[in-house]
Amino acid sequence: xxxxxxxxxxxITGLKQTVLCVGLDADAxxxxxxxxxxxxxxxxxxxEIINATRHVAAAYKINTAFYEQYGSRGWAALEATxxxxxxxxxxxxxxxxxxxxNTNNAYxxxxxxxxxxxxxxxxxxxGFDSIETFLQYPDKLTFALALTSNIGSADFQRxxxxxxxxxxxxxxxxxxxxxxGEIGFVVGATHPSDLAEIRSYTKSVxxxxxxxxQGGAPDEVLAANGGxxxxxxxxxxxxxxxxxxxxxxxxxxxxxxxAAQLRIIA
Amino acid sequence: xxxxxxxxxxxITGLKQTVLCVGLDADAxxxxxxxxxxxxxxxxxxxEIINATRHVAAAYKINTAFYEQYGSRGWAALEATxxxxxxxxxxxxxxxxxxxxNTNNAYxxxxxxxxxxxxxxxxxxxGFDSIETFLQYPDKLTFALALTSNIGSADFQRxxxxxxxxxxxxxxxxxxxxxxGEIGFVVGATHPSDLAEIRSYTKSVxxxxxxxxQGGAPDEVLAANGGxxxxxxxxxxxxxxxxxxxxxxxxxxxxxxxAAQLRIIA
Numbered sequence: 072x073x074x075x076x077x078x079x080x081x082x083i084t085g086l087k088q089t090v091l092c093v094g095l096d097a098d099a100x101x102x103x104x105x106x107x108x109x110x111x112x113x114x115x116x117x118x119e120i121i122n123a124t125r126h127v128a129a130a131y132k133i134n135t136a137f138y139e140q141y142g143s144r145g146w147a148a149l150e151a152t153x154x155x156x157x158x159x160x161x162x163x164x165x166x167x168x169x170x171x172x173n174t175n176n177a178y179x180x181x182x183x184x185x186x187x188x189x190x191x192x193x194x195x196x197x198g199f200d201s202i203e204t205f206l207q208y209p210d211k212l213t214f215a216l217a218l219t220s221n222i223g224s225a226d227f228q229r230x231x232x233x234x235x236x237x238x239x240x241x242x243x244x245x246x247x248x249x250x251x252g253e254i255g256f257v258v259g260a261t262h263p264s265d266l267a268e269i270r271s272y273t274k275s276v277x278x279x280x281x282x283x284x285q286g287g288a289p290d291e292v293l294a295a296n297g298g299x300x301x302x303x304x305x306x307x308x309x310x311x312x313x314x315x316x317x318x319x320x321x322x323x324x325x326x327x328x329x330a331a332q333l334r335i336i337a
Numbered sequence: 338x339x340x341x342x343x344x345x346x347x348x349i350t351g352l353k354q355t356v357l358c359v360g361l362d363a364d365a366x367x368x369x370x371x372x373x374x375x376x377x378x379x380x381x382x383x384x385e386i387i388n389a390t391r392h393v394a395a396a397y398k399i400n401t402a403f404y405e406q407y408g409s410r411g412w413a414a415l416e417a418t419x420x421x422x423x424x425x426x427x428x429x430x431x432x433x434x435x436x437x438x439n440t441n442n443a444y445x446x447x448x449x450x451x452x453x454x455x456x457x458x459x460x461x462x463x464g465f466d467s468i469e470t471f472l473q474y475p476d477k478l479t480f481a482l483a484l485t486s487n488i489g490s491a492d493f494q495r496x497x498x499x500x501x502x503x504x505x506x507x508x509x510x511x512x513x514x515x516x517x518g519e520i521g522f523v524v525g526a527t528h529p530s531d532l533a534e535i536r537s538y539t540k541s542v543x544x545x546x547x548x549x550x551q552g553g554a555p556d557e558v559l560a561a562n563g564g565x566x567x568x569x570x571x572x573x574x575x576x577x578x579x580x581x582x583x584x585x586x587x588x589x590x591x592x593x594x595x596a597a598q599l600r601i602i603a
Binding site for chain 1: 362364400402403405406407408409410411412413415416433434435436437438439440441443444446447451452460461462463464465466467482485486487488489490491492493494496497498499503506507510
C-alpha cells in the first residue's frame with residue numbers, strides 16, 4: 072500500500088512505458104479558437120489537454136507563473152487544474168521557490184499541503200537550508216535547479232568553484248542529505264553532454280525540460296541519461312500543437328509521438 | 338511630475354527621515370487576540386498595522402509565501418493588502434522569483450502589472466537573462482538576491498569564483514546592465530562587515546532584511562551602509578510586537594523606535 076515517491080514514479084513510467092512529462096503552461100491569451108481568454112478558459116483547455124494526453128503522460132508539470140499572472144483568479148485556475156490531474160501521473164509544481172526559515176516553510180506548505188503536489192521545483196541560490204524545508208515532507212520529490220536550459224545558465228551555474236562548476240556543487244551538497252523526502256535535479260535538455268557527465272556522479276531523479284520548442288532532441292537526451300530515473304518535459308509542442316478546433320486531437324498525436332520517442336528501454 | 342523610482346525612494350526616505358521598511362509577513366495562525374485565522378483576517382490585521390506605521394514606513398514589503406500558503410484565498414488577501422499600501426511608501430513584492438523566457442515574462446507581469454508593485458525581489462541562480470526581464474519595466478526597482486541573512490547563505494553565495502565570492506559576481510554582472518528599470522540587491526543585516534565591503538563596489542539600492550528578530554543591529558547596518566540608498570526591513574518585531582488587543586499601539590511604538598534607529602543622517 073505504502074509506496075515511496077520514487078517507487079510511484081518508477082511504477083508509472085513502467086506502466087506508461089515513457090518518461091514524458093506534459094507541461095501545462097497555457098497562457099489565457101494564446102488559447103485555441105473556441106476559447107475565451109480568462110483563467111476559467113485555461114482550466115477548460117487544460118481539461119481537454121489532460122484527457123487527450125493522460126494515457127501517455129507519466130507526469131504533468133504546472134508552471135505557477137502562467138497562473139499567477141492573473142492574480143487570485145489565476146491561482147483559482149491553478150487549484151482547479153491541480154484537481155484535474157490524474158493519480159497515475161506525477162504532479163509537479165514548477166514554482167522555483169526558495170526563501171529562508173519560516174517563509175520557506177510557508178512555500179513548502181503551499182505546494183505540498185494546500186495544493187498537495189507530488190513534487191515541486193526549488194531554486195538553490197539561498198543555500199541548502201532553503202531546500203531542506205521541502206525535503207522534510209516524506210514521499211514528495213523536490214527538484215533543485217542545477218543546470219537550466221537558458222543561455223544565461225552560463226552566467227553563474229557554470230562558474231568554476233574549486234575545480235567544478237557551481238551546478239555540480241549544488242548537486243553534491245544536496246546529495247549529502249538523507250531524510251524523508253526525495254531530492255532530484257533540473258537539468259536542461261539543451262546540454263546533452265553535460266547531462267551525460269552529471270549522470271556520472273548522480274543517480275537522482277532528473278527533471279529535464281527543453282525538449283521540443285527549446286531544441287533538445289529526445290534521443291540525445293535518453294542516451295545521455297543512460298536509463299536512470301528521469302522525467303522529460305514537453306510543453307508548447309503538445310499544448311499548442313494546433314490553434315484550431317482540432318487542438319486536442321493534435322495534442323494527443325504529438326504527446327503520443329513524444330511519448331514514443333521518450334520510451335523507456337526495458 | 339515624472340519621477341524615476343530612485344528619485345521616488347529618495348524623496349520618501351527624505352520626507353520620512355528613515356529607511357525603515359515594514360514587512361507585512363503575517364501568518365493567519367499567529368494573529369493577535371480579536372482576530373480569526375482566515376486570509377481575510379490577515380487583511381484586516383494588515384490594515385491596522387499599515388495605519389499604525391505609515392507615518393514612519395518608507396516602504397512595505399509583502400512576502401508572497403505567507404499569502405500563497407492559503408491558495409487563491411491567500412492571493413486575494415495579497416491583492417487586497419496591495420491596495421491598502423499608501424502611495425508615499427515603496428511597495429515591495431518579496432517573491433524571489435526567477436524563470437526563463439516566456440515564463441519569466443509572466444512573473445514580471447504578475448508583480449509589475451497585475452499587482453503593480455514598485456519593486457520585486459528575484460533569485461539570480463538562473464542567470465542574468467532571468468533578471469533582465471524584470472529590468473525591462475521602467476520605474477520599477479528589482480532587487481536581486483546577493484547575500485542573504487540565513488546560515489545557508491555560505492553554501493553557494495560565498496563560494497570563491499575566480500578570487501571573489503559568487504554574490505559579488507552576481508552584483509557585478511547585474512551592474513553591467515543599463516536599461517529602463519533600476520537594479521538593487523538584497524544583502525542581509527546579519528553580515529555588517531560584508532555589507533561595508535559590498536558598499537566599496539556598488540552604490541545600487543540595497544534591501545537589507547535581518548534587523549530585529551534575526552539579530553542585525555540598526556546602528557551597525559547604517560554604519561556599514563555608509564549613507565547610500567537603502568531600505569532596512571523589520572517584520573516580526575513590529576507586526577508581532579504584542580499578541581494582545583494593544584497590538585497596533587505596540588506596532589506603532591516599535592515602528593517609531595526602529596524608524597528613529599534607522600534615521601537618515603542628512
